[in-house]
Amino acid sequence: MKNILNNIQTPKDLRELAKIELPQLAQELRQFIIDIVATKEGHLGASLGVVELTIALHYVFDTPDDLLVWDVGHQAYGHKILTGRRDVFHTNRQLDGISGFPKRSESTYDTFGVGHSSTSISAALGMAIASKLNHEKKHHIAVIGDASIASGMAFEGLNHAGVTNANLLVVLNDNAIGIDPSVGALKQYLTNVKKGTQKQDNIFEALNFNYSGPIDGHNLDALIRELERLKSVDGPKLLHVITTKGKGLKQAEENQVKYHAPGKFNSKTGDLIPKAHNSNEPPKFQDVFGHTLVELAQSNQKIIGITPAMPTGSSLKFMMEAFPERAFDVGIAEQHAVTLAAGMATQGFTVFCNVYSTFLQRAYDQIIHDVALQDLPVIFCLDRAGLVGEDGATHHGVFDLAYLRCIPNLIVFAPRNEIALRNIMYTAQQGLKHPIAIRYPRGRGNTVDWKQPFETITIGKGVELKKGTDIAVLSIGSIAHNVTKAINEIEDNSKIAHYDMQFAKPLDETLLHNIFNTYTTLFTVEEGTKIGGFGSAILEFAAKHNYSNPIKTLGINDAFVHHGNIKELYNICGLSIEKLSASFSKEL
Numbered sequence: 001m002k003n004i005l006n007n008i009q010t011p012k013d014l015r016e017l018a019k020i021e022l023p024q025l026a027q028e029l030r031q032f033i034i035d036i037v038a039t040k041e042g043h044l045g046a047s048l049g050v051v052e053l054t055i056a057l058h059y060v061f062d063t064p065d066d067l068l069v070w071d072v073g074h075q076a077y078g079h080k081i082l083t084g085r086r087d088v089f090h091t092n093r094q095l096d097g098i099s100g101f102p103k104r105s106e107s108t109y110d111t112f113g114v115g116h117s118s119t120s121i122s123a124a125l126g127m128a129i130a131s132k133l134n135h136e137k138k139h140h141i142a143v144i145g146d147a148s149i150a151s152g153m154a155f156e157g158l159n160h161a162g163v164t165n166a167n168l169l170v171v172l173n174d175n176a177i178g179i180d181p182s183v184g185a186l187k188q189y190l191t192n193v194k195k196g197t198q199k200q201d202n203i204f205e206a207l208n209f210n211y212s213g214p215i216d217g218h219n220l221d222a223l224i225r226e227l228e229r230l231k232s233v234d235g236p237k238l239l240h241v242i243t244t245k246g247k248g249l250k251q252a253e254e255n256q257v258k259y260h261a262p263g264k265f266n267s268k269t270g271d272l273i274p275k276a277h278n279s280n281e282p283p284k285f286q287d288v289f290g291h292t293l294v295e296l297a298q299s300n301q302k303i304i305g306i307t308p309a310m311p312t313g314s315s316l317k318f319m320m321e322a323f324p325e326r327a328f329d330v331g332i333a334e335q336h337a338v339t340l341a342a343g344m345a346t347q348g349f350t351v352f353c354n355v356y357s358t359f360l361q362r363a364y365d366q367i368i369h370d371v372a373l374q375d376l377p378v379i380f381c382l383d384r385a386g387l388v389g390e391d392g393a394t395h396h397g398v399f400d401l402a403y404l405r406c407i408p409n410l411i412v413f414a415p416r417n418e419i420a421l422r423n424i425m426y427t428a429q430q431g432l433k434h435p436i437a438i439r440y441p442r443g444r445g446n447t448v449d450w451k452q453p454f455e456t457i458t459i460g461k462g463v464e465l466k467k468g469t470d471i472a473v474l475s476i477g478s479i480a481h482n483v484t485k486a487i488n489e490i491e492d493n494s495k496i497a498h499y500d501m502q503f504a505k506p507l508d509e510t511l512l513h514n515i516f517n518t519y520t521t522l523f524t525v526e527e528g529t530k531i532g533g534f535g536s537a538i539l540e541f542a543a544k545h546n547y548s549n550p551i552k553t554l555g556i557n558d559a560f561v562h563h564g565n566i567k568e569l570y571n572i573c574g575l576s577i578e579k580l581s582a583s584f585s586k587e588l
C-alpha cells in the first residue's frame with residue numbers, strides 16, 4: 001500500500017485526500033510517532049490519543065489561516081508532523097532540534113507558544129476578538145484536555161468567552177486523565193456526561209457555549225462531520241470528544257501514567273527499555289522528598305501534603321498512599337494549592353506544598369498575599385528547580401531564587417544534596433515561624449547513602465566545604481556538586497575555598513563578613529537567573545557593607561535557555577564542571 005504520510009508536507013496536501021484515505025493516514029501517523037518517541041523519548045500517550053482529532057482539525061479547517069491553539073502542547077506531535085516538520089521530528093526536544101511544544105518561532109502553524117497548561121481558551125479567544133476587530137473571517141480553535149480545563153485560568157477564559165459572540169471553538173479532549181488520574185468535581189461531571197447519567201444542566205451551556213458531544217474522538221467520520229457543522233455555528237461553542245490516552249499502543253493504553261512520557265521503549269512490543277541500572281545509584285531528589293515526608297508524617301500528625309496535579313512526578317504519591325486523608329492532589333490548580341496550604345496553616349497544620357518551580361510562577365500573588373504577608377509557615381517544596389533538560393524554556397525552574405528572594409518573611413533554601421533536603425524538611429516541620437521555600441532539582445543527586453539520621457539545620461547558616469587562601473566560591477543548591485568537581489579538576493587548588501551558602505535568604509552575614517575579609521576574589525554559582533538571584537544577593541551585601549572585592553556571578557544569563565540534555569545545557573550556561581573549572585582557573 002502506498003504510504004500517505006510521506007506525501008504530506010503541509011495540511012494542504014492532507015485536505016486533498018479523500019475521506020476514505022484518512023484512517024490509513026491515522027495509522028501511519030500513529031506508527032510514526034511511536035517509532036520516533038520509542039528511541040528519542042518524549043511525551044507519548046497524549047499525542048497518540050489525538051491522532052484522529054489532529055487529522056480532522058487540519059482537514060476541516062483552513063490552517064494556518066484558521067488559528068489552532070493546543071493547550072500544554074505535549075499532544076501536538078501529530079500536528080507538528082503534519083505541518084512541515086515530519087523530516088525533523090527525530091530532533092524533537094534535542095539541542096538545536098524542534099521543540100517538544102508548539103512554538104511560534106518554529107512554524108506559522110504554531111499559533112501560540114505553550115508548555116504550561118490551561119492557556120488555550122484565553123489565547124484563542126484573544127485571537128478571535130482580534131479577528132473581529134480586524135474584520136477578518138477566521139475560525140479559532142482551542143484544544144484542551146479534561147485536566148487542563150479544570151484549572152482556574154481555563155474557567156476565566158470560558159467565563160469571558162460566554163459573553164462574547166467570538167468565533168471560538170473549544171474542543172474538550174476528554175480522556176479522563178491528566179498525567180495522573182484527573183481529580184475534582186468537574187471530572188465527575190464529565191464522567192456523568194459520558195455515561196449519560198448527568199441530570200443537571202449542561203455546565204458549558206450554562207456558560208453560554210453551544211455544546212455538542214460527547215462524540216468518539218477516534219471516529220474520523222464523526223469528527224469531520226461535527227467539525228464541519230460547527231463551522232457554521234456562530235459564537236462560542238464547545239465540542240466534547242472522548243479519546244483514549246495512548247490509543248494504538250496496548251501498554252500505553254493500559255498504563256497511561258507511565259506512558260505519558262515513558263522514556264525509551266520497544267516500538268513493536270511497547271515494552272519499556274530500562275535504563276542501565278546501577279544498584280548503587282543515588283536516589284532521585286523526588287523520592288527523597290516523598291519517602292522523607294512519609295517518614296515525618298508518621299510521627300507528626302499535623303503534616304499535610306499538597307500537589308497540584310503532579311503526584312507521580314513529585315513523589316507525593318507515597319504520602320497519598322500512606323496517608324490518603326492528609327495528602328491532596330488538587331489538579332492543575334497552583335494558585336489554589338498555595339492558598340489552600342495557607343488556609344490549613346492558619347489552623348495549625350504543617351503543610352508541605354510541593355509545586356514544580358516553573359509552575360509556581362502561576363501562584364506568585366498567592367505566595368505574597370496569602371502566605372508571606374500573613375507570615376504563615378507553609379513549607380514550599382519547589383521541585384524541578386534549575387535546568388530540567390528536554391522540556392526546555394517553558395519548564396526550566398530558573399527564576400525562583402529571583403522571584404522569591406524579594407518576598408518579605410520567606411526563607412529561601414536550596415539543599416546541596418539529598419541529606420540536606422531531608423534535614424531541611426525535618427527542620428521545617430519542627431515549627432518554623434515563617435514560610436520557607438526549599439528548591440531542588442529534577443532527578444538523581446549524588447548521595448547513595450542518603451537515609452541518615454535527621455539533623456536540624458540552623459536557619460540562615462552556610463557551610464564551609466573547602467578552605468582556601470585567595471578565592472572563595474559561594475554556591476547555592478545542588479550545583480555545589482559541579483563546583484566541588486570543578487575545583488578538584490584544578491591541580492593546585494589550594495587557593496580556592498568553597499562555601500555552600502544554603503540560604504539565599506536570610507544570608508549568613510557572619511560567614512559573609514568573614515569571607516569578604518579573608519579572600520580577594522569571590523565567585524557566586526547558582527542554577528538560576530543571575531539577575532535577582534543568589535549572586536545578586538551577594539552583590540547587594542557587598543554594596544551595603546562597602547566591600548570592593550571583585551565578585552563574579554555565574555548562573556543563567558538574561559536569556560531563555562532552550563531544550564537539550566542537562567549536560568549540554570550546563571555547558572551552554574557555563575555551569576558544567578569544565579566550564580566552571582575554566583572560570584575559576586582564570587583567576588588563579
Ligand SMILES: Cc1ncc(C[n+]2csc(CCOP(=O)(O)OP(=O)(O)O)c2C)c(N)n1
Pocket residue numbers: 046072074075115116117144145146147148149173175177178179180245309310332359362
Ligand atoms: C500550569 C501547569 N501545571 C502543570 C503542568 C504539568 N502537566 C502537563 S500535562 C498535564 C496533564 C494534562 O492533562 P490533560 O489536560 O487532561 O491532557 P492529556 O495529557 O490527558 O492529553 C500536566 C498536569 C503544566 N504543563 N502546566
Ligand SMILES: CC(=O)[C@@H](O)[C@H](O)COP(=O)(O)O
Pocket residue numbers: 043072074115116179261313384388391442
Ligand atoms: C508537559 C508537561 O508539563 C509535563 O508532562 C512535564 O513534561 C513533566 O515533566 P517531568 O518529566 O519533569 O515530570
Ligand SMILES: [Mg+2]
Pocket residue numbers: 145146147173174175176177178
Ligand atoms: Mg486528559
